[in-house]
Amino acid sequence: xxxxxxxxxxxxxxxxxxxxxxxxxxxxxxxxxxxxxxxxxxxxxxxxxxxxxxxxxxxxxxxxxxxxxxxxxxxxxxxxxxxxxxxxxxxxxxxxxxxxxxxxxxxxxxxxxxxxxxxxxxxxxxxxxxxxxxxxxxxxxxxxxxxxxxxxxxxxxxxxxxxxxxxxxxxxxxxxxxxxxxxxxxxxxxxxxxxxxxxxxxxxxxxxxxxxxxxxxxxxxxxxxxxxxxxxxxxxxxxxxxxxxxxxxxxxxxxxxxxxxxxxxxxxxxxxxxxxxxxxxxxxxxxxxxxxxxxxxxxxxxxxxxxxxxxxxxxxxxxxxxxxxxxxxxxxxxxxxxxxxxxxxxxxxxxxxxxxxxxxxxxxxxxxxxxxxxxxxxxxxxxxxxxxxxxxxxxxxxxxxxxxxxxxxxxxxxxxxxxxxxxxxxxxxxxxxxxxxxxxxxxxxxxxxxxxxxxxxxxxxxxxxxxxxxxxxxxxxxxxxxxxxxxxxxxxxxxxxxxxxxxxxxxxxxxxxxxxxxxxxxxxxxxxxxxxxxxxxxxxxxxxxx
Numbered sequence: 001x002x003x004x005x006x007x008x009x010x011x012x013x014x015x016x017x018x019x020x021x022x023x024x025x026x027x028x029x030x031x032x033x034x035x036x037x038x039x040x041x042x043x044x045x046x047x048x049x050x051x052x053x054x055x056x057x058x059x060x061x062x063x064x065x066x067x068x069x070x071x072x073x074x075x076x077x078x079x080x081x082x083x084x085x086x087x088x089x090x091x092x093x094x095x096x097x098x099x100x101x102x103x104x105x106x107x108x109x110x111x112x113x114x115x116x117x118x119x120x121x122x123x124x125x126x127x128x129x130x131x132x133x134x135x136x137x138x139x140x141x142x143x144x145x146x147x148x149x150x151x152x153x154x155x156x157x158x159x160x161x162x163x164x165x166x167x168x169x170x171x172x173x174x175x176x177x178x179x180x181x182x183x184x185x186x187x188x189x190x191x192x193x194x195x196x197x198x199x200x201x202x203x204x205x206x207x208x209x210x211x212x213x214x215x216x217x218x219x220x221x222x223x224x225x226x227x228x229x230x231x232x233x234x235x236x237x238x239x240x241x242x243x244x245x246x247x248x249x250x251x252x253x254x255x256x257x258x259x260x261x262x263x264x265x266x267x268x269x270x271x272x273x274x275x276x277x278x279x280x281x282x283x284x285x286x287x288x289x290x291x292x293x294x295x296x297x298x299x300x301x302x303x304x305x306x307x308x309x310x311x312x313x314x315x316x317x318x319x320x321x322x323x324x325x326x327x328x329x330x331x332x333x334x335x336x337x338x339x340x341x342x343x344x345x346x347x348x349x350x351x352x353x354x355x356x357x358x359x360x361x362x363x364x365x366x367x368x369x370x371x372x373x374x375x376x377x378x379x380x381x382x383x384x385x386x387x388x389x390x391x392x393x394x395x396x397x398x399x400x401x402x403x404x405x406x407x408x409x410x411x412x413x414x415x416x417x418x419x420x421x422x423x424x425x426x427x428x429x430x431x432x433x434x435x436x437x438x439x440x441x442x443x444x445x446x447x448x449x450x451x452x453x454x455x456x457x458x459x460x461x462x463x464x465x466x467x468x469x470x471x472x473x474x475x476x477x478x479x480x481x482x483x484x485x486x487x488x489x490x491x492x493x494x495x496x497x498x499x500x501x502x503x504x505x506x507x508x509x510x511x512x513x514x515x516x517x518x519x520x521x522x523x524x525x526x527x528x529x530x531x532x533x534x535x536x537x538x539x540x541x542x543x544x545x546x
Contacts, residue, residue, distance in 0.1 A: 009194045010134045014145055016190035017127035020079060021146035023086065023183035024120035025153030026176055027055040028375070031341035032158050032368040036169045036361060039492055042101045045342065045485065046478035052338040054110040056470045058117025063460025066122045070129050070456040078126035079188040085119030087181035094173035123184045124150060126191060128443055129456045133193050143443050144383025151375030151436050158365045158372070167358040309454030313461060318449050321523050323465045325401060326442060328516045331469025332408050332509045333435040336415065339477050340367045340428050343502065347421035350498030363421070370425060371432035378436020386441040397448070398524045400441040405516035407434035412510035419499045477505040
């Protein structure tokens with residue numbers, strides 16, 4: 001395949017991954033329909049939060065099995081599984097809403113929420129893995145687009161809802177069922193891992209014939225063969241065509257070359273969507289090749305050759321620092337994302353008792369859109385900016401995590417102090433920006449730290465951390481909100497205390513965000529020390545060789 005065709009297919013694949021991700025972030029739109037859903041079904045704030053947490057649980061707890069599937073079978077099965085779960089989950093919630101109170105039990109509602117989260121996780125994991133593999137030298141930028149689309153998902157669907165069927169929760173849920181299924185299903189046909197052009201060295205006929213007489217083949221320090229065509233290792237299933245323009249050998253020379261070079265036959269085929277993405281050695285030789293220790297050491301620090309996954313993660317300090325930090329900050333963000341609708345309802349009910357439920361719902365959609373747009377912006381800035389920080393400033397990507405932690409601190413202070421609902425935009429805006437900064441660079445950090453080949457599995461391990469923190473922070477919010485609520489004669493719950501309905505919850509998350517700032521600063525210093533030790537070791541080795 002021509003290089004231009006490969007590049008075009010990679011770009012098409014990134015577009016497909018972006019569209020897929022746009023359908024995967026619908027969990028963050030829960031605040032736009034959750035309060036109305038709870039009101040119609042006569043659910044408490046705690047029960048409503050359990051449905052939202054179930055969606056988060058599906059998104060984060062299913063990461064490991066989904067990651068194993070995507071790493072082993074490729075992106076297409078993950079996307080197809082995701083589109084099925086998204087469609088079933090949202091259609092079940094749509095049916096429960098139309099059935100009214102007392103018909104559908106909480107276990108089924110929570111299971112439906114779980115399916116929407118797990119479906120988003122499956123399709124999103126496939127899109128991220130595809131982008132990371134297709135653009136290994138621009139991984140932060142390539143993954144920034146699907147990551148940003150994931151954050152923009154809530155704005156996309158809430159905007160359609162505002163224009164097409166305002167104040168209609170039933171049609172909104174139906175649109176989520178049909179829209180998420182259709183977008184992921186169609187994109188699955190274009191989501192492919194495109195193999196890279198093999199690297200080889202062309203040699204003259206005299207040099208090649210001379211080397212054939214010597215019956216030896218040496219490997220250079222750079223890993224490329226000095227005397228022949230050597231293919232670089234790649235993801236299994238990504239087959240390479242034989243390089244064009246290689247010097248033709250005579251029959252005897254060809255047979256002699258086969259005798260002294262043990263290189264497997266390479267079929268002239270392309271990788272398909274079901275090719276295995278598990279990390280193995282794709283090129284092996286039994287000839288007289290000289291192994292070079294320096295090359296192995298350099299490859300050990302290259303994310304495209306590094307492969308740490310599964311139980312091997314547990315002894316690593318890097319794993320635990322990333323795991324804890326992601327759990328803390330994600331849990332903080334999810335509390336506001338799932339409850340910004342309750343924030344708006346409590347503040348407006350206390351600030352102006354004459355406002356109608358429909359008017360409050362439109363305000364809720366505005367805040368959901370603000371979170372989504374700022375999350376999109378943060379993901380894009382963090383993904384592309386982290387590449388610039390590393391390549392231009394030669395600094396650590398962990399600075400993006402520090403920025404996220406600091407902005408989360410500001411968001412919690414705003415949430416604990418703002419009483420005027422017209423100023424609630426500061427809570428939703430800072431939360432969206434911090435959340436976007438967090439997720440815009442995290443997959444790149446995980447890929448650089450543990451290798452790109454097991455990215456889906458490792459990312460699945462990482463996303464287990466928000467399961468506990470998201471549940472705890474949302475449960476705290478629900479309990480505090482219910483404590484200040486009263487039950488109306490028609491069985492619905494209402495809180496008219498304004499900021500007092502939830503203020504304590506934001507002070508709890510403020511303490512957690514301060515802990516996030518401390519951990520991120522420690523991580524920056526820790527990795528800086530490790531980098532200095534590595535550079536010192538390399539200088540000592542070079543001085544000994546000299």
